[in-house]
Amino acid sequence: MSAFEHTLRPVLFRVGGGDAEAAHEFTLRRLAGLGPRALAVLRRRYATAAPVEAFGVRFPNPVGLAAGMDKNGVALPAWPALGFGFVEVGTVTAHAQPGNDRPRLFRLRDSEAVINRMGFNNAGAAALAERLAGAGPLGVPLGISLGKSKVTPLADAVQDYLASYQLLRPYADYIAVNVSSPNTPGLRTLQDKSSLSALLSALVGKVPVLVKIAPDLTEPAIAELLEVCLAAGAAGVIATNTTLARDGLSDADRPRATEAGGLSGRPLTERARKVVHFVHTETGGRLPIIGVGGILDPDDAARMFDAGASLVQLYTGFIYRGPALVKAVARAADRHEARAGR
Template sequence: MFFDKIVRPALYRVSGNDPETVHERTLVALGGLSRVSPALRALGRVYRTDDPVTLLGLRFPNRVGLAAGMDKNGRALHAWPALGFGFVEVGTVTRHAQPGNDKPRLFTLAQSDAVINRMGFNNAGAEALAARLAAGGKPPVPLGVSIGKSKATPLDEAVDDYRFSLRALHPYADYFAINVSSPNTPGLRALQDKTALAELLAELRKTSTELAGDAEPTPLLVKVAPDLTDEALAELLGVCLEHGVSGLIATNTTLSRDGIAPAETAVGEQAGGLSGRPLTTRSAEVVRFVHEETAGKLPIIGVGGIFDGTGAARMLDAGAGLVQLYSGFALHGPGLVKRVARGLAARPY
């Protein structure tokens, strides 16, 4: 394909084969594009797919969203819908601005269709994102905001950290993703444990209800790791149901290295979370487990290893109502968004 054979090699060549430089230059370009309405309209005519669905009390133009991590600080918000995405999730953002982990921290495994990252929630902070949204406006599709714990915040103060970000961004988010599953912030995954998660969700639910006043509270979704055992995941789901969580996002990146091509095993030894095609089977398994364990009571956004319409359809067949792309988009470009969205639109759901 044109993107794979021409565009991606050129991007890497001019960026010194550094994936993070490619990422940054892409965001700069799309950020500029976001301010050019005629260009956005032209792109939309090429890439948009009309396949509306209602979930979480929100109307989505199609079922394919941009996953958190691609545009942490909301720099290209109006470009993503023009590239065909039916919703956009920004972040993960934290209460405090932070640089993230030391570089290099992003690695592409092209033969494996995979990415390893240990970014560490590098972002400008919740207040900076709120200011950008206030100045530039929301995109014309549902906007999710992923919030996490600042690295400098002790685990026993995590609730206040999440609550601050929720308050700062409440006027702009159509839903919040509660990220307790990134492997790149020390101790974060401990928040998936029953007691810690119950405390966090109770306080965020209370805060969300207070902020909503007489309106419906903004949906809160929990993003889970693919590395949980069935027993641990079932316990987590019980907590989510008990505290009125609106849905689940399954899954985050994995610490497993299964599925990496033999020629890329050396790169695979890099620390961080693995995403992309090696996660395809496990993510769908987690979606199916969540759907069956909750008897379909919790809406699910399926994410992890989606590279075509068949993979996305597998997520929906397992119980997801929406899907998200990140690694597939980064590796194969906007044509993938169009193919996945139109593949789903052609199927009856």
């Protein structure tokens, strides 16, 4: 057990009387307030070099912060200092929105899982663009995850995504198109062939565009989606988002499993790996993959890389294991690359 798990995690899990979102907000405030000296100390402890290139972008290591952790980019300097080789902010929408009613974030501790139904709560694309304009160089690649505003009808989704894209493209090393969150009504229908084709036709262009997919799609549906991605010139795939399934939970967590929302963490480990493997096999490696879902130790990451992922992202694993996991996964990735002779 790491020092984080032994000392800091119990404290964070008690913040706000055990409210997971209160702990999240508390952590972001503390990270946003770190000064240059504290950031330098963190960099010396956690930064790990394991360079890799994917979709034309050079990454200092292949371990990224998944979207959802820092939606509005309020703690940007902290993430590279904690060892992340890239950062994905968002999901952001064209219109600022409060998201779903609280409580909307729940820990399932025995299962090392989280359920969220946040609903794309964010300050909007214009506010994020303003923050990024004043932020200065991040030092690692920045991805920006785009979603559809809840107030926008599905028929107008393309223009909604495009409005965010136009504001944020100048600051992005890649754009992630989130059409797979289970927490915005109707959003997952944008994974359908005609809807996704129209969306990618509008967005693919000056920066790499990746599509984030749901783990709940059947293999034929994924195959059809991949055909669209290849035809439209998408740069890659992020696999996967959270799941609506409730498999793999401990008996102690089953009462909490009735909460609506997407499940992440350990119960998603194997399904996410299988989706990554299917995407890699189906495309013959033509679409680089960011593997995300249930990575809680270096072995999980190694299996993601073996399945075909070029990069990985952490979210729930970071909540439960802390920054030591980032460093451990980056080192595992470096060993994987050495064994592969790359």
